[in-house]
Amino acid sequence: xxxxxxxxxxxxxxxxxxxxxxxxxxxxxxxxxxxxxxxxxxxxxxxxxxxxxxxxxxxxxxxxxxxxxxxxxxxxxxxxxxxxxxxxxxxxxxxxxxxxxxxxxxxxxxxxxxxxxxxxxxxxxxxxxxxxxxxxxxxxxxxxxxxxxxxxxxxxxxxxxxxxxxxxxxxxxxxxxxxxxxxxxxxxxxxxxxxxxxxxxxxxxxxxxxxxxxxxxxxxxxxxx
Numbered sequence: 123x124x125x126x127x128x129x130x131x132x133x134x135x136x137x138x139x140x141x142x143x144x145x146x147x148x149x150x151x152x153x154x155x156x157x158x159x160x161x162x163x164x165x166x167x168x169x170x171x172x173x174x175x176x177x178x179x180x181x182x183x184x185x186x187x188x189x190x191x192x193x194x195x196x197x198x199x200x201x202x203x204x205x206x207x208x209x210x211x212x213x214x215x216x217x218x219x220x221x222x223x224x225x226x227x228x229x230x231x232x233x234x235x236x237x238x239x240x241x242x243x244x245x246x247x248x249x250x251x252x253x254x255x256x257x258x259x260x261x262x263x264x265x266x267x268x269x270x271x272x273x274x275x276x277x278x279x280x281x282x283x284x285x286x287x288x289x290x291x292x293x294x295x296x297x298x299x300x301x302x303x304x305x306x307x308x309x310x311x312x313x314x315x316x317x318x319x320x321x322x323x324x325x326x327x328x329x330x331x332x333x334x335x336x337x338x339x340x341x342x343x344x345x346x347x
Contacts, residue, residue, distance in 0.1 A: 123160065132156055138194040150187075158184055159191040169239060203270050205292075205299055210265075215304065217266035224307070228300070229271060231308040233261040233283045236275075251279030261286050263306055 123131075132153045135141065143149050154177070161173040162184060174184050206214075211228040218227040241249045241256035249256040257279035263272040274290045287293055292306075 123164065128153075128156070134198060135191070135194050138197065140190050140194055155187040156191055158187040162188055199273075203273060205271050206265070208301060211301065211304065214265045218307075221266070226303040226305060227307050228304045229263040229265055229306040231261065231263050231287075231306045233259060233286065235259060235279055238279075245278075248278040248280050255279075259283075259286055261290065263292065 135156060136152045141149060141152050141155070149155070158173055158177050158179070161176055162170060170181055170184050174181050177184070179187075205211075214228045215226050219225050235251050235253070235257040236259075238249060238256040238258065241247070246256065249258070251257045251259070258275065259277040259279050259281050260273065260275040261283065262270055262274070265271050272290075272292050274286060277286050277289075292299055
């Protein structure tokens with residue numbers, strides 16, 4: 123994270139009541155608490171003890187700072203990450219069509235793995251992904267401007283992309299979130315059985331077959347973002 127982005131995040135977080143002292147002892151500035159959070163979670167291999175030593179604070183204080191920042195970021199995410207109304211979805215579909223020739227696409231879906239330093243003590247085996255390391259599985263949908271419009275996170279690494287999608291908020295509310303022939307674009311990792319696909323999620327290769335304009339020149343899903 124660059125200094126400019128860091129300062130912007132600090133400015134946004136400072137208005138959250140969780141950083142307002144309720145007792146006699148004032149809290150340390152938000153930039154210190156965010157810095158502690160980034161030391162613990164911002165790079166692989168870092169842990170609580172490392173963050174405590176570099177910040178000159180106790181282990182319990184590291185947990186406290188990280189808990190505050192995590193809650194504040196979560197609250198911000200719930201406010202700024204929005205699926206959008208019908209007009210917004212149509213604007214995305216128009217932009218994607220103008221760039222790719224694929225009609226009715228209102229978002230691009232992909233997943234990723236957040237690697238863990240070690241598996242959790244409880245049910246640790248569930249967190250080992252197909253790549254043989256412990257991880258958390260995340261899945262997100264972005265619009266034509268690469269803005270997040272939905273995300274799912276916190277699932278163990280062993281959970282397949284299809285299972286994560288079937289438990290997602292978008293899937294459970296698909297009747298309200300998609301109009302007519304609209305769908306989100308995904309790669310083969312999110313492949314469904316044919317009777318589940320319909321128009322909600324079109325895997326990459328099926329989309330190319332459906333729209334032969336791409337035969338001989340097949341763009342990657344990420345190039346459509």
